[in-house]
Amino acid sequence: MIHKIVCYLKFLWKGKTKYSIQSPFVHDFIERVLDDKELYYSFLAMNHLKSKLQKNKSLLSIHDKGAGSHFSNKKTKSVEQIAKTAISSEFKAQALFKLINLYQPKIILELGTSLGLTTCYLANAKRNSEVITIEGSKEIHEAAKKNFNKMGLHKIRALCGGFDVQLPLILQNMKELDFVFFDGNHTKEATLNYYHQCKAKANPNTVFVFDDIYWSKPMTSAWNKIISDSAISLSLDLFSFGVVFFLENRAKQHFQIIHSVNLN
């Protein structure tokens, strides 16, 4: 927690608002992903699903294959508890939806399905994309599949298993990967490992989003390593998550963007 507070103060000190950023590409990102207040029709259904999950007392057994949680590492959790602590905020999920709307990726991968709510945003943003999501905890994976069916999102490929096993398997049959949301197993080694595996399938239009980049010192260290990789030409630090681009023919740039999204 102290790490996060110190980083946030530094972020506020160094960060820029859109008014002091010259890049047209980044301006477009801020206006169409962060500032856009449009409420898309599918948001209503996803809000409804979220409020139902937040009242669902059913218990699920948890087999956490990752770095655990800051809130609780119990072996059994209620759906309600997971929905209140482990899933992306509405603002972040909507930002991911708008990112997909803007860059139109054809193949989308999520590492860390949880109850599948953010997956629903990813899939609803571009209904003809291929969406693959991986979850290591069997009962959570089953609950997510039920949610996809309720939302009529039958094309989502929900895989159950550890990222270490599932990720190489899906990547070996994939030519290119257009969008990845890294949202599970927040350790430095694992994050860098998944990044390098996915990078091998990236193209110049690929977008990677990393959640919780200030969750811990090792996560921040992983993020700093990723943005300094020569394959990344543009990186955007929104504090609660980071976005990287592989755009060609650009001088390397990094921006810390001050916005209401930062603490969401």
Ligand SMILES: C[S@@+](CC[C@H](N)C(=O)[O-])C[C@H]1O[C@@H](n2cnc3c(N)ncnc32)[C@H](O)[C@@H]1O
């Ligand atoms: C933060 S939650 C994902 C939240 C989800 N993306 C959302 O926004 O609703 C992380 C999930 O990743 C799963 N996970 C963590 N480490 C994993 C691993 N090594 N392999 C497979 N799943 C893992 C956890 O079980 C957990 O459900």
